Amino acid sequence: MEKPVLPVFDQVDHGIRILEEERRRIARDLHDGPAQKLTNISMKLEVLKMMMDSDIEMSKNQVDQLHKKVGAVIREIRHLIYDLRPIAVDEVGILEATKALCTQLQQNWNIPIEMHVQDSVESNLIAPAKQVALYRLIQEILNNMKKHAQAKTITLDVVQESHELLITIRDDGVGFDPSYIPPGHYGLIGMKERALYLGGTLDIHSVIREGSTFVIRVPANKG
Structure with a gap:
């Protein structure tokens, strides 16, 4: 049930x-x-x-x-x-905090995690409190990949598109069917709710044996 x-x-x-x-x-x-x-x-x-x-x-x-x-x-x-x-995200900013997170997880998991940030992107595009919430969402996605994906590599790209901050996290793992949520497993729903709480969206693309891509879009402003 x-x-x-x-x-x-x-x-x-x-x-x-x-x-x-x-x-x-x-x-x-x-x-x-x-x-x-x-x-x-x-x-x-x-x-x-x-x-x-x-x-x-x-x-x-x-x-x-x-x-x-x-x-x-x-x-x-x-x-x-x-x-x-982990660190004072609201003090060092989402970009530095996420870089530190990737470095820490790479050491802990022995999985290469590459982070690329567009030159024009700055942490102050998002209000400090929202940066903490966004950091938690990124952290949850990475932990989910470690737990389920069996990935050999993970990449994280941060760019600005118009008035949105776009964060794309990819793995080369086993993939899954995003339309199927096993009974009692609401992690993906929770991730999407976190994005909605930030006024943004989370799109999840995955194919069995072809890896997964999580795309976070949040408003890029200081409000």
Whole structure:
């Protein structure tokens, strides 16, 4: 049975839904990542406590392995913290913030991410608060590509067309059918709602085995 989607009546509804979806995403990431791994470590520590007297050498090896796993969990938590508040987007601007994001994700994922910005484009084409929301949308698209696309490369292009800022994000991954949304999966709908909240649009083009393209259009002004 498909989960019902409540109607959206105005911009306030959009904003509340976006905030709630962000909270659900954070809870999901914490539950599926660090929480499960720490639970597994805790169980292994219980086993280790029982075997310490009978096999000291194996116990030492287990301690070393658990120490490495704890280090990995700490790094994962730090990445989640970075996602929550990476840098002051409203201070450095959307362009510098996105460049820093691409650099960070490229290092974390070991996937080349190329960003190209048209010379005439400046961050102040968009109001500071809207820049933060736009950054979150870009971040969500990139995370979605990492999770589902199996891409070898990702490119991000930023240009200005008339009174719009145009951001195109492409991957060379497995592609998907944009018209089909599996029950319980509303990530693409949420992304489009973020774009609408900014007064813009998000177009998604994808073909199975031919990659995907996400095109964000937002008004280029200071209002």
